[in-house]
Amino acid sequence: MSIDAADSGQHPELNAADIPVGVIGVGLMGTSIVSCLLAAGHPVVGLESDSEQRRRAPEEVRAQLEELIREGFLESSSSELVERFRITGDLAHLEGSHLVIECISEDIEAKRQTFNAVEKVIPPTAVIGSNTSAIPLTLLQKGMCHPERLLGIHWTEPAHIGRFLEIIMGEETAPQCVEYVTELACLWSKEPTLVRRDIRGFIANRICYAMFREAFHLVESGIAGIEDVDRSVRNDVGYWITFAGPFRYMDLMGVSAYEKVMRDLLPELNSSPEVPRLMKDTVESGAKGISNCRGFYKYTPEEAKHWKELFHQFTFEIHRLAETYPDDAAPSTETKTSTKDTE
Numbered sequence: 055m056s057i058d059a060a061d062s063g064q065h066p067e068l069n070a071a072d073i074p075v076g077v078i079g080v081g082l083m084g085t086s087i088v089s090c091l092l093a094a095g096h097p098v099v100g101l102e103s104d105s106e107q108r109r110r111a112p113e114e115v116r117a118q119l120e121e122l123i124r125e126g127f128l129e130s131s132s133s134e135l136v137e138r139f140r141i142t143g144d145l146a147h148l149e150g151s152h153l154v155i156e157c158i159s160e161d162i163e164a165k166r167q168t169f170n171a172v173e174k175v176i177p178p179t180a181v182i183g184s185n186t187s188a189i190p191l192t193l194l195q196k197g198m199c200h201p202e203r204l205l206g207i208h209w210t211e212p213a214h215i216g217r218f219l220e221i222i223m224g225e226e227t228a229p230q231c232v233e234y235v236t237e238l239a240c241l242w243s244k245e246p247t248l249v250r251r252d253i254r255g256f257i258a259n260r261i262c263y264a265m266f267r268e269a270f271h272l273v274e275s276g277i278a279g280i281e282d283v284d285r286s287v288r289n290d291v292g293y294w295i296t297f298a299g300p301f302r303y304m305d306l307m308g309v310s311a312y313e314k315v316m317r318d319l320l321p322e323l324n325s326s327p328e329v330p331r332l333m334k335d336t337v338e339s340g341a342k343g344i345s346n347c348r349g350f351y352k353y354t355p356e357e358a359k360h361w362k363e364l365f366h367q368f369t370f371e372i373h374r375l376a377e378t379y380p381d382d383a384a385p386s387t388e389t390k391t392s393t394k395d396t397e
């Protein structure tokens with residue numbers, strides 16, 4: 055489907071094999087996005103500027119597809135799927151893409167230049183998605199020939215396993231592009247959410263960063279250590295959050311108790327606009343996390359590798375668990391909150 059097809063009211067059944075996708079930037083996230091798209095059956099062209107990464111990416115993709123097969127999430131052979139993947143340094147090879155997903159570094163100017171260049175190559179009906187973590191889509195739409203075809207398609211790492219996908223509208227995004235990508239997201243085994251206004255950070259990151267800020271505040275104020283903060287969050291929020299989002303959780307626990315706590319607690323939560331000192335010092339010291347064995351914790355190379363593998367394993371487990379307890383698990387007698395209720 056294209057923007058034209060949507061305009062004319064046609065909604066043909068989507069078949070991934072007939073929908074070539076281009077992925078620009080096949081780094082950490084681009085690689086797992088490519089794997090997800092191949093697993094769904096799309097032919098994929100990856101555009102990557104770094105020649106070393108162009109050499110590495112196909113093997114990484116193969117390993118991720120094999121992981122999906124091993125875990126029972128995919129039945130096809132990884133070799134067959136990898137054959138549908140072509141990686142290139144030449145933008146012209148994106149020519150036939152019906153959808154292009156941009157996944158380069160988080161730099162507004164670099165992303166804008168990429169959209170300008172790609173619009174010269176792809177048909178005007180092709181849709182463009184940006185995996186930006188936080189840049190408002192409306193800013194990225196400025197200067198595009200067809201800003202209506204740009205929307206946010208925000209994945210989380212590892213994209214081939216998780217169920218998360220935020221679809222974000224900029225001011226000029228055409229609703230039919232949103233509809234199209236929402237349908238595609240189901241082929242990608244995602245549970246998409248719609249962000250109707252492109253507020254910085256969208257949904258999940260805004261909530262996550264509010265939590266990160268408070269976590270730093272507790273540590274920097276000497277109220278608790280890093281390990282204690284991690285352990286508390288893990289065993290409270292961490293235990294229920296895959297089962298229920300914040301609103302369902304408050305329904306389960308009793309709404310009025312939360313209202314009472316909010317009255318006294320909200321004024322005391324940290325609301326500083328500054329990046330926390332501990333974060334600045336950690337980054338300035340060169341600590342990157344498990345990638346260089348130094349972050350908020352220290353790791354031996356074996357421990358770092360082990361944490362990475364465990365996280366992957368856990369992501370598969372969570373995917374299975376979430377499927378056992380879907381959003382619509384209960385008989386459909388509930389009254390859903392309509393958009394009108396909140397506007």
Ligand SMILES: NC(=O)c1ccc[n+]([C@@H]2O[C@H](COP(=O)([O-])OP(=O)(O)OC[C@H]3O[C@@H](n4cnc5c(N)ncnc54)[C@H](O)[C@@H]3O)[C@@H](O)[C@H]2O)c1
Pocket residue numbers: 078079080081082083084101102103104107157158159160161164168185186187188208209210211
């Ligand atoms: N890492 C995450 O967990 C995560 C989660 C959600 C969203 N994102 C977003 O995804 C985007 C990419 O993040 P990442 O972590 O994969 O970064 P990354 O640095 O691992 O990958 C970016 C890749 O893009 C390539 N690249 C840069 N400019 C290019 C260009 N003009 N043409 C082709 N290739 C180009 C780089 O060589 C690199 O391989 C960012 O906008 C980031 O904010 C990342």
